[in-house]
Amino acid sequence: MKTIITSFFLSLGLSVSATAFTSNTSSTDQTTTSNGFAVVELFTSEGCSSCPPADKLLAKIQEEYAGKPVYLLAFHVDYWNHQGWRDVFSDRDFTKRQYQYASWLNLETVYTPQAIVNGRHELVGSQEETLKRALGIELQAPATATLSSEAQIAAGKLTLSYQTGNAGKGTALQVAFVQKLAHTMVKRGENAGRLLPHVQIVRKIQAFPANAAGTVTLSLPDTFNPNEWEVLTFLQNTQTGAITAAARVEVSGTDHRPLTADGRPQ
Template structure:
């Protein structure tokens, strides 16, 4: 575990609801909706990692194993590559300062004195070292057994260079935001320097773009997301979730598979 002190930033991102959805085909088409039933639990696993950190590959391998085992369960893995390791010998091509800010916001929400890699946060409520398999499995079991608070429905349409997403929620409380993450499912990097120099690292569920939308009383609206370079419908998905901007708790989540047009 590599602790690195970083000042906490303020951010906004949100609460309330369960999941359901339907979206997009990789060709332009009319949006369709597929609302998932309320009641079952869900789990959002956020891994904060870096290619420059020698302690991170075991955590990357762990979430890859969990992804394979729990593919048909409402377990949504998001790998955020932070940027504060970039100055220490290797620049992570997937890193983004916004992801470091998000991790610092969790430090504020969870009353931590510092952030570190690899770190996992589950449903915005529990954090621990990202390579602790038993702790992660227990947190997933607990999350799947916890009743969801409401519903989230998404539909989307592919446009030229962007995606138009429509959303509907029920029972939305105050201080909540909808977060939409464009995720690249797999990638490999030949790391040439830094702590992992000389190794080929494999990654899963890499967040390539994260966009937030504050929710109003209606709980309904639309947002446009610009597609990042390298987007490929066969190897990407969209994960949506609702988070409380005061506590960090996540109470609804769903994902959409671009390759199949199926919401889970």
């Protein structure tokens, strides 16, 4: 079901954290001014019966565009939680981000499933042809900025050092922690009785003012597992929402939190 939400626009806050940085890791898939890229953000929910096809399409895009500079982010919104099933991956901050896009793109409504490509193209998240058309446009368009980053984890923290080129004023560095794969057996709501697969689930995203170079430190999500998660960074104009560069960070280091029996940090 396509849901129309008319709540008041909620803005995103920015925070800054700077520390000394030591790392021996490097980022991959860094953008350059000569190569296009695409950041696909899917706003979805386990409580929405129209969302599973969009989640399935995201997995298909992941497979078909493997090795290309396509970065996938699935944001599970929380406004479906009152319909009988609470999406374990939902977060109020993700709903705020969707409303931020409504403001940036002059949209009257938000809904699920909704997809945004590079902060410029808005479409129904299950429309494969329309999504691939947007991907083609962005992959062929030269990137206007550059981003490179390095990261290391230790003692429940991720320390990331980055450099930008041509980022411009009013640009935020977005850092997203992404769980690569999960399955949920939904017991209630519109998808009751269905086993739903998910890919590229955003578990946390944080924004920092982007400088020419800098270092930021973030607390790791409680269930972070470096073997099953990844960290994506991208530059975003805070006035228009346009995404101008992106990079997938190769994280290394040791998370010293105690592990559970299945190898997850406690």
